[in-house]
Amino acid sequence: MCTNLYQKIFKPLFLAIAVLAPLTSFCWGVIGHRVVAEIAQHHLTHKAKKELRKIFGKETLAQWANWPDFIKSDTTNTWSHASKWHYVDLPANLTKEEFISDLKKLPGENLYTQIQAMMKQVADHSLSIEQRQIALRFLIHLIGDLHQPLHVGRDEDQGGNKIKVFWFDRPTNLHSVWDNALVDFQQYSYTEYAGILDIAGKDQIKEWQDSSLEDWFYDSYLLANKIYALTPPDAKLSYRYNYLFKNDLDNQLLKGGLRLAKVLNEVLR
Numbered sequence: 001m002c003t004n005l006y007q008k009i010f011k012p013l014f015l016a017i018a019v020l021a022p023l024t025s026f027c028w029g030v031i032g033h034r035v036v037a038e039i040a041q042h043h044l045t046h047k048a049k050k051e052l053r054k055i056f057g058k059e060t061l062a063q064w065a066n067w068p069d070f071i072k073s074d075t076t077n078t079w080s081h082a083s084k085w086h087y088v089d090l091p092a093n094l095t096k097e098e099f100i101s102d103l104k105k106l107p108g109e110n111l112y113t114q115i116q117a118m119m120k121q122v123a124d125h126s127l128s129i130e131q132r133q134i135a136l137r138f139l140i141h142l143i144g145d146l147h148q149p150l151h152v153g154r155d156e157d158q159g160g161n162k163i164k165v166f167w168f169d170r171p172t173n174l175h176s177v178w179d180n181a182l183v184d185f186q187q188y189s190y191t192e193y194a195g196i197l198d199i200a201g202k203d204q205i206k207e208w209q210d211s212s213l214e215d216w217f218y219d220s221y222l223l224a225n226k227i228y229a230l231t232p233p234d235a236k237l238s239y240r241y242n243y244l245f246k247n248d249l250d251n252q253l254l255k256g257g258l259r260l261a262k263v264l265n266e267v268l269r
Ligand SMILES: [Zn+2]
Pocket: 026, 027, 028, 068, 069, 086, 141, 145
């Protein structure tokens, strides 16, 4: 009876779920974005905390960290213009000078232009609280995206979305492995993960925070180049891949949180 039930119902269901598993993906998953936001929350100045309360009330940064992804499902098209805000695409293997020059010349709205636009809006007291709220939700999210290295990836493969790989035998793509699979593999809640990572010393924090926005983009770009080089199409990824990249993953989440705090301490005045 049980075997019969398995054959008839559960097996086709499992197969359907495996086939329908998302093949494209967009950003750090919910945990990754919340880890970045939670770390940032712990590094706000007194002044920034006070200003944050005016905009968000008692709500936390982590609560809003994924909203810019959720609104992609809005069927009224209110936010369709914002789907390009989550990433930049640049050619492979540029020098730092070439990279920064190309980054500044990218046409239209993108992750680089919108982080700056959202910073201005959050800091602009002539805007309504609602307008500043929305800008702040985006800013929390976009600084997170900037630290998911494949959001500073290549156009030809859509930041790894077109590179098919296997994660523990499950077909997926490289972008999704970095958004979700690697983070989820650690099996921490976002508060646990943030707590474990947030132990950097003062000098390290200063080094990561005291660089320019362009440096942060280049930092992610270098890691993206390393990921591309070490993850060929159809690669079977599992324990060894986690071992290879866990340190990079942890550093990106921590840098994201510390740099988000730096940005918020600048604009929440
Ligand atoms: Zn995103």
